[in-house]
Amino acid sequence: MERVLAGIRPTGKLHWGNFFGALQNWVKLQNEYECFFFVADWHSLTSEYANTSKINQWTLEVLKDVFAAGVSPEKATIFIQSQIPEHAELHLLLSMITPLGWLERVPTYKEMKQELTDKDLNTYGFLGYPVLQSADILLYNAKKVPVGEDQVAHLELTRELVRRFHSLTGKNIFVEPQPLLTPTPRVPGLDRRKMSKSFGNAIWLDDQPKEIQAKAMLTLTDPARTHRNIPGNPDVCTVYDFHKLVSDQKTLQWSNEGCRNAGIGCVECKKAMAEKAIDFFKEFREKKDHWNKHEKQLLAAVAEGNKRAHQVASKMMEKVKGALGIKWN
DSSP states (O other): OOEEEEEEOOSSOOBHHHIIIIIHHHHHHTTTSEEEEEEOHHHHHHHHTTOOTTHHHHHHHHHHHHHHHTOOTTTEEEEEGGGOTHHHHHHHHHHTTOOHHHHHTOHHHHHHHHHOTTSOOOSHHHHTHHHHHHHHHHTTTOSEEEEOGGGHHHHHHHHHHHHHHHHHHSOOOOOOOEEEEOOOOOOBOTTSSBOOTTTTOOOBTTOOHHHHHHHHHHSOOOTTOOSTTSOOOGGGOHHHHHHHHHSOHHHHHHHHHHHHTTOSOHHHHHHHHHHHHHHHTHHHHHHHHHHHHOHHHHHHHHHHHHHHHHHHHHHHHHHHHHHHTOOOO
């Protein structure tokens, strides 16, 4: 089976965007590929370096969410980035050969600086985080990396680093990773901007039914539909976007047609979406509750994943050191 690698940063609680954009896909991929999934706690330091007190707890919560979503340690290797020191080691070595211009042109570098305006991101670590991402991928010789179209530039940087490393050392030890473009829905926040922890517009995965219902009432609809009897446009309605994620086809059609012909009101549509969302995430909440009560069992499974990841990563580092001529035993 081809090897796939993907990670998620623990910078707070996970929301619907994380579920539909990543975790749901991980559940599918674990049945089709040899998967390595990790919590990228070192990547959290690029923006949370001034306050690291919660990263361990966030990491644990993300792991619970990963397990609750249906990712299984019996089907995939699940590990914590910081428990595999080879990630830092390869990051250092790759940074020695990475031209600054390559990093400065990565599109998401400017985008993240604009989004995280409350953070001082003028750091070496933030500029170089794409190199750490490359190290994450190359340590495991992952042939495929699930990415959205906006992340293809990051992967191309990794491919360029592979070619540069091979050219400088004369040793071909890495696989050039290929993008595994998967249909990733754009999940808007309550205010129609991208759902984000930073914007405070998220529906969290562990929100209880009452919280989902309350947030549904705050979700933006078609701004032109100011009265119940005015037909609306579901294509510009965040509630309808949410329906597409959690509702069955019959409900989706009811929402679409009812909005366009003013057969239903926005409040009615919001209540229906909330009920569908509550039902959709019922199993997730039950599994999350299970892992809240069985943290030791979860951490034991992750410890096995760490062990497996370390075995693979250490073998790759031996090859890297050999190619660079710095292997002493």
